Amino acid sequence: MSENNHLEITETSELEDTFNKIVETILVIDDSPTNLEVLYTTLADAGYEVLIEMDGISGIEQVQSNPPDLILLDIMMPNIDGFETCQRLQTNPLTKDIPIIFMTALTDTVAKVKGLRLGAVDYITKPFQQDEVLARIKVQLKLRRLNLELDQQKQELEERVRERTAELSEALAALQKIQLQLVHTEKISSLGxxxxxxxxxxxxxxxxxxxxxxxxxxxxxxxxxxxxxxxxxxxxxxxxxxxxxxxxxxxxxxxxxxxxxxxxxxxxxxxxxxxxxxxxFSRADGLEKKKVDIHEGIETTLMILQHRLKAQTYRPAIKVIKEYGNIPQLACYPGQLNQVFMNLIANSIDAIDEGVQDSKWESEKSKFFSPNKIISTPLICIATTVDRENVTIHIGDNGKGMEAKIRDQIFHAYYTTKPEGKGTGLGLSISYQIITEQHAGTLECISSPGKGTEFIIQIPLQG
Structure with missing residues (x-):
C-alpha cells in the first residue's frame, strides 16, 4: 500500500468519527442579551449546539418541540420566572428528565436551595467563570448519558440494570454531597x-x-x-x-x-x-488541620450571637452556662468547626424562642438535663471534656425539645421544621458532614418534648 493511500484511509476514518460523534444540544433561557452572547460563544466554541430563548414560556415551547440535552435557566425573567419554568418542566413526563442548571448570584444561597428542591441538578454563579460553566455542564451531560444508557440496558438485562442503578445512585449521592460543600464553602467565603x-x-x-x-x-x-x-x-x-x-x-x-x-x-x-x-471566626481553612484552642472558637461564636442572647420583649435574657475542661489544643479545621458551633448554638436559641411561645414554658419546658430541676430562666449549657482518645463538646438548651420522628431527620439535607424563609435545612446537615467526614468524629442529638435538646460532638485527639 502506498503512503498516499494510507493517508487517505486515515483522513477518511477521522472524518467518519467526526460525523458519528453526537453533538449535544444546550438550551439557554435568559432575558439578558449580554448573558446570552457570552454563553452562546463559550458553549459553541466548546463544540455544543446552542439554542437560546429570552423568556420561560418560549423556553418551554422550545423544549417540547426540540428537546435539548441540558437547560441553563435564569431565575429573574419576565412573564414567568425560572422557578415556575423549572416546576412546569419537572411536572411534564416528557421533559422532567432533562437536567436543569440554574444561573444565580454568588451569594444567593436561598435561591440555590429552592432551585435544587424544585428539581434542578446544579447551579452556576454570576458573573460567569468559563471553566466552571463548562466543567459543571460536562458533569451533568455525563450523568444524563449514564441515565440514557441505563434505560437502554434495562431492556436487555435486569441484573445489569440493578448494578448500573447502584452506580448511578452512588454518583448522585456524591454529587449532592459536593453541592452541599459548595454551598457551605461559598457561604463561608462570602462571610469572610x-x-x-x-x-x-x-x-x-x-x-x-x-x-x-x-x-x-x-x-x-x-x-x-x-x-x-x-x-x-x-x-x-x-x-x-x-x-x-x-x-x-x-x-x-x-x-x-x-x-x-x-x-x-x-x-x-x-x-x-x-x-x-x-x-x-471566618478565616479560610487550608488543606491541613491546625492546632487551636476550641474554647476561643466557642467564645467568638457567643460574642457574634450576643444580640440574640439578650432579653427580648417576649422572654428574659438567655443565660449561658460554660463548664470548660482542661482541653489541649486540638488539630482541626477551625473555620469549619466555628461554623458547627454557630449552627448548633443558633439552633438552641431558636428552640428556646419557639418554646417561649408555649404557655407551659414555666412548668414543663424549663427542665434542663435534670428532670428534677425546674428553672424558669432560658438556658444554654456548653461543656467540654477530654479523655485519652476524644474531645467531647456538649451544647444543650432547655427549649421545647423534639419528637423522635423529627430528631431522627434533623441531620438530613434540606430537612427543616422552620417556616419558609427562616431556614434552609442545610445547617445541621453541613455540621454533621464537617464533624463526621472532615474530622472523623461523631455528632449526636438527644432530645424529647419538654426536656430540651443536647448536641454531643466527639472529635478524636489524633485527627
Whole structure:
C-alpha cells in the first residue's frame, strides 16, 4: 500500500468519527442579551449546539418541540420566572428528565436551595467563570448519558440494570454531597469577604482614633500639670480667672479628663478585638488541620450571637452556662468547626424562642438535663471534656425539645421544621458532614418534648 493511500484511509476514518460523534444540544433561557452572547460563544466554541430563548414560556415551547440535552435557566425573567419554568418542566413526563442548571448570584444561597428542591441538578454563579460553566455542564451531560444508557440496558438485562442503578445512585449521592460543600464553602467565603471588608473600613478610623487618644492623653496630662504649676506659682490669679475656674469646675475636669480618655482608649481597643475575633471566626481553612484552642472558637461564636442572647420583649435574657475542661489544643479545621458551633448554638436559641411561645414554658419546658430541676430562666449549657482518645463538646438548651420522628431527620439535607424563609435545612446537615467526614468524629442529638435538646460532638485527639 502506498503512503498516499494510507493517508487517505486515515483522513477518511477521522472524518467518519467526526460525523458519528453526537453533538449535544444546550438550551439557554435568559432575558439578558449580554448573558446570552457570552454563553452562546463559550458553549459553541466548546463544540455544543446552542439554542437560546429570552423568556420561560418560549423556553418551554422550545423544549417540547426540540428537546435539548441540558437547560441553563435564569431565575429573574419576565412573564414567568425560572422557578415556575423549572416546576412546569419537572411536572411534564416528557421533559422532567432533562437536567436543569440554574444561573444565580454568588451569594444567593436561598435561591440555590429552592432551585435544587424544585428539581434542578446544579447551579452556576454570576458573573460567569468559563471553566466552571463548562466543567459543571460536562458533569451533568455525563450523568444524563449514564441515565440514557441505563434505560437502554434495562431492556436487555435486569441484573445489569440493578448494578448500573447502584452506580448511578452512588454518583448522585456524591454529587449532592459536593453541592452541599459548595454551598457551605461559598457561604463561608462570602462571610469572610464581608468581614474582611468591614474590618478594613473600621480599622483605619479606629487606628486613627487610638493613635490620637495616646497623644491626647499625653497633652492633657501636660496641660493639667501646667495648670497645677500655675496655681502653685500664682495662687491669686484674679477674680475673672477664679470665676471661670469655678464655672467650668476645673478640679472635676482635671480629675475626670484622664479617666475619660482612658475609657475611650479601652473602647477603641475593644472594637479592634471584636474585629480580630470576626476575622478569626471566618478565616479560610487550608488543606491541613491546625492546632487551636476550641474554647476561643466557642467564645467568638457567643460574642457574634450576643444580640440574640439578650432579653427580648417576649422572654428574659438567655443565660449561658460554660463548664470548660482542661482541653489541649486540638488539630482541626477551625473555620469549619466555628461554623458547627454557630449552627448548633443558633439552633438552641431558636428552640428556646419557639418554646417561649408555649404557655407551659414555666412548668414543663424549663427542665434542663435534670428532670428534677425546674428553672424558669432560658438556658444554654456548653461543656467540654477530654479523655485519652476524644474531645467531647456538649451544647444543650432547655427549649421545647423534639419528637423522635423529627430528631431522627434533623441531620438530613434540606430537612427543616422552620417556616419558609427562616431556614434552609442545610445547617445541621453541613455540621454533621464537617464533624463526621472532615474530622472523623461523631455528632449526636438527644432530645424529647419538654426536656430540651443536647448536641454531643466527639472529635478524636489524633485527627
Amino acid at each position: 469577604q464581608l468581614v474582611a471588608g468591614v474590618a478594613h473600613e473600621i480599622n483605619n478610623p479606629i487606628g486613627f482614633i487610638s493613635t490620637n487618644l495616646y497623644h491626647a492623653d499625653k497633652y492633657s496630662q501636660d496641660l493639667i500639670h501646667l495648670l497645677k504649676l500655675y496655681q502653685q506659682k500664682f495662687p491669686n490669679p484674679g477674680r475673672e480667672i477664679e470665676e471661670i475656674i469655678e464655672m467650668v469646675d476645673l478640679g472635676h475636669i482635671s480629675h475626670d479628663l484622664p479617666k475619660l480618655i482612658s475609657s475611650m482608649k479601652l473602647g477603641s481597643d475593644r472594637i479592634q478585638g471584636i474585629m480580630q475575633s470576626l476575622r478569626n
